[in-house]
Amino acid sequence: MSPSRAVKQAKRITTGKGPKRLANSSDDSCSEDKSSQKKRAKKETLHCEVHTIHNFSTEEGDNFTSSLLTWYHRNKRDLPWRSLSENLSPTDRAYSVLVSEVMLQQTQVATVIPYYTKWMARWPTFHHLAQASLNDVNEVWSGMGYYSRARRLWEAAKKVDGELNNQVPLTSTQLQEKLPGVGRYTAGAVASIAFGERAAAVDGNVIRVLSRVRCIGADQTSKVVLDHIWKLSDQLVSTEEPGNYNQAMMDLGATICTPKKPSCNSCPVSQVCGAYQRVQLTNPLKELQAGSKPDVFDIEDASCNLCLKSMWDKSLGVMNFPQKSKKNPPRKEVTLVCVFHVTNSNEKEFLVTKRPEGGLLAGLWEFPSLLFEGFRDEDDRNEEISKLKKSLHERWGVSKSVSQLLYVADVPHIFSHIHQMYAVYSMKLTCKDDISCNKIEQEVKWMTSDQILSSAISTAMKKVFKAVSSSEKKTFGNLTKGHSKSKQASEAKNTRKLSDFFQKVPK
Numbered sequence: 001m002s003p004s005r006a007v008k009q010a011k012r013i014t015t016g017k018g019p020k021r022l023a024n025s026s027d028d029s030c031s032e033d034k035s036s037q038k039k040r041a042k043k044e045t046l047h048c049e050v051h052t053i054h055n056f057s058t059e060e061g062d063n064f065t066s067s068l069l070t071w072y073h074r075n076k077r078d079l080p081w082r083s084l085s086e087n088l089s090p091t092d093r094a095y096s097v098l099v100s101e102v103m104l105q106q107t108q109v110a111t112v113i114p115y116y117t118k119w120m121a122r123w124p125t126f127h128h129l130a131q132a133s134l135n136d137v138n139e140v141w142s143g144m145g146y147y148s149r150a151r152r153l154w155e156a157a158k159k160v161d162g163e164l165n166n167q168v169p170l171t172s173t174q175l176q177e178k179l180p181g182v183g184r185y186t187a188g189a190v191a192s193i194a195f196g197e198r199a200a201a202v203d204g205n206v207i208r209v210l211s212r213v214r215c216i217g218a219d220q221t222s223k224v225v226l227d228h229i230w231k232l233s234d235q236l237v238s239t240e241e242p243g244n245y246n247q248a249m250m251d252l253g254a255t256i257c258t259p260k261k262p263s264c265n266s267c268p269v270s271q272v273c274g275a276y277q278r279v280q281l282t283n284p285l286k287e288l289q290a291g292s293k294p295d296v297f298d299i300e301d302a303s304c305n306l307c308l309k310s311m312w313d314k315s316l317g318v319m320n321f322p323q324k325s326k327k328n329p330p331r332k333e334v335t336l337v338c339v340f341h342v343t344n345s346n347e348k349e350f351l352v353t354k355r356p357e358g359g360l361l362a363g364l365w366e367f368p369s370l371l372f373e374g375f376r377d378e379d380d381r382n383e384e385i386s387k388l389k390k391s392l393h394e395r396w397g398v399s400k401s402v403s404q405l406l407y408v409a410d411v412p413h414i415f416s417h418i419h420q421m422y423a424v425y426s427m428k429l430t431c432k433d434d435i436s437c438n439k440i441e442q443e444v445k446w447m448t449s450d451q452i453l454s455s456a457i458s459t460a461m462k463k464v465f466k467a468v469s470s471s472e473k474k475t476f477g478n479l480t481k482g483h484s485k486s487k488q489a490s491e492a493k494n495t496r497k498l499s500d501f502f503q504k505v506p507k
Contacts, residue, residue, distance in 0.1 A: 051304045053274050054214045054228065056235060060272050064213070065236050065245065071268035072248035077255070079109065080117055082247070085193070094168045094194035095126050098156065098182075101189045102149050106416075109254070115144055126168070129154060130161035138363055138456030145459065147361060152181025172199040184230075193243035200233035201246040202226075205253025211322035212257060212275040217308030220322040224305050262318055275318040332419045334372040336388045338405065339426045339468045340435060347448055350465075351435065352457070354443040360415070365445070365457045367464060368396060372423065381407060384423055397436025398427075409467045413460040424464050426471070 056064065076082070081100035085093045099119060103112045119140055123129040129137070134154055141150035156179045160168055169175045175187035182190075188201035207220050210229050218225050238245040256263050270276045313320055340351040352365040370391045372384055385405055392398040408424040429435060437444045447455065452465055 050228070050306060054216055054304070054306045056214070056232065056272075061236055064269050064272050065238050067268045067271070068248045068252065069238060069241060069244060072244060072251060075251070075255075076247065077109075077251055080113060080120075084120065090194055091166065091168050092125055094190050095129075095157075095160075096120065097190045097193045098186065099153060101186050102153050102181075103144070105149060105186075106146050107144055111144065115141070123157075126157045126160040126166060129157035134363060135456055139454065142364075142456050143459050143462075147364060147458075149181075151362065155180045156182065168194075170195050171197055189246055192237070192246050196242060198237055198239055198242045200230060200237045201249075202230055202233050203250065205257075206233060206249050208259065208322055209249060209253050209257045209269075212262075212318050213269060213273045215274040215278065215308075215321060216306045217310075217321050217323045218306050219309075219325045221325045225322075228306060260319070264318060273318070275321050279317045330414070330417050330419050332421070334376050334384075334421045334423060336370045336372050336384055336391075337367050337422050337424045337464055338369075338388060338392060339367050339408070339424065339464070340429055341426065342429045342432055342434075342446075349432075349446040349448055350452060352445055352447055352452065352455075353437075354445075356442065360418075361458050361460075363456070364461075365447075365452075365455055366461045368392070369422075376423075378410070381423075385425075388425060392427075399434060408471045411460075411463050411467050413463060420460065422460065422464050424467055426468050 081096055085096045088096060100116055103116055123132060137150050137154045138147060141147060159179060160166060169178045172187040172191040175182050175190055176184060185201050185203050188199040191197040191199045207229055210232050211220060216225055256267050264270055264276050308320060341348050352367060355361050355364050355366055357363050370388060405425045405427055408426050411422040411424055413420045
């Protein structure tokens with residue numbers, strides 16, 4: 001079917017003309033025949049239907065970009081990676097940008113700044129980072145979470161310093177192809193800021209800004225929406241200042257067009273913002289309702305795939321966009337943790353083991369742990385104690401004659417997809433030989449308190465260690481307090497009052 005014929009047929013469908021497909025038609029079977037499969041496959045490859053409001057005209061796009069850059073030059077945030085990059089060579093600038101962009105994934109700017117400063121002071125170039133050990137890298141990263149990011153940076157540095165002979169790929173396409181862990185967004189940011197390539201960089205801030213400016217209300221995680229956002233970004237990115245444009249979009253989303261309480265009155269692009277203009281209307285969705293026509297017609301369905309799928313909420317205003325997808329609730333887990341400790345030369349040491357190199361918290365140190373499966377009764381800890389003892393005996397070679405486990409506390413910690421509860425126990429050993437680690441495949445080590453706090457240990461395990469330390473201080477404090485009271489009572493008993501030295505005269 002020719003495009004013109006398809007458009008004519010689509011118009012007949014939207015106006016009620018032409019054949020209609022009935023819901024109870026014999027064609028609507030549970031299994032698709034070959035004809036239906038071909039038709040569905042063809043439909044999926046067609047351009048998505050898009051209302052005019054979801055696109056920029058050439059004039060609107062130019063206005064958006066120029067207004068944004070003017071605002072950015074007056075209001076850009078003073079960030080260490082920006083000031084540092086100004087005086088670096090293109091290769092070192094690419095490294096600086098890569099470090100900052102990877103750190104900023106899933107982490108707020110205020111948290112990243114001290115980590116970035118410490119990292120760059122220790123490893124200022126790809127070459128310096130390539131010489132470091134992964135354990136050292138994890139130590140510096142410790143506390144920022146999502147530790148796989150640190151490993152990817154380290155692997156990228158090794159590849160640039162070794163295989164690529166310190167020659168950084170110059171384009172966003174090559175960066176994605178040659179550097180491990182570098183995706184489309186990071187590649188666009190590095191290529192535009194470090195090398196001046198006209199490449200877009202789409203992150204959460206950009207998705208939010210453009211969803212509001214162009215009234216894109218479909219699920220922001222859907223391929224249809226993401227493809228359209230990338231298309232708009234490719235159109236808008238400045239030819240003369242691609243790096244500044246991408247940084248301006250990040251700043252706009254972080255400071256003005258925020259997820260909650262956006263400052264629309266201070267926004268430099270409000271004059272072309274569809275969401276802002278719709279807030280001023282009596283019927284904000286008038287242009288997006290039946291009767292308005294998309295730019296591209298589809299013979300199967302004449303509705304727009306980018307419009308809001310829910311009713312307009314007047315109280316939300318521009319925050320009707322973007323539409324968030326429903327997230328699966330995080331799963332709940334209980335992990336039993338045993339903190340072994342011995343005292344040598346008046347200094348305590350604690351046993352830690354290194355996690356596997358893949359998965360959650362890969363390569364970090366932790367206290368011996370066991371995932372608890374089944375129903376947990378917090379009022380009756382016999383079952384979890386029994387399971388923990390069995391594991392400690394079978395996996396860690398703990399003698400059954402070793403002193404009893406002491407319950408410390410329940411320590412909660414929330415990961416992005418897991419609500420973790422650590423049931424923390426401690427066990428005092430007379431010597432390190434009380435435990436055998438022959439059956440443990442991971443590396444094990446004894447550490448002092450200072451070493452634990454400075455090592456590559458997760459925030460969750462630091463919370464566990466803090467709970468154990470607080471428990472010991474409390475116990476020691478109570479013992480000291482009890483001893484003090486006993487001493488005072490003894491002294492009082494042996495002390496005679498002044499009246500005892502005078503003979504009582506009978507009345």
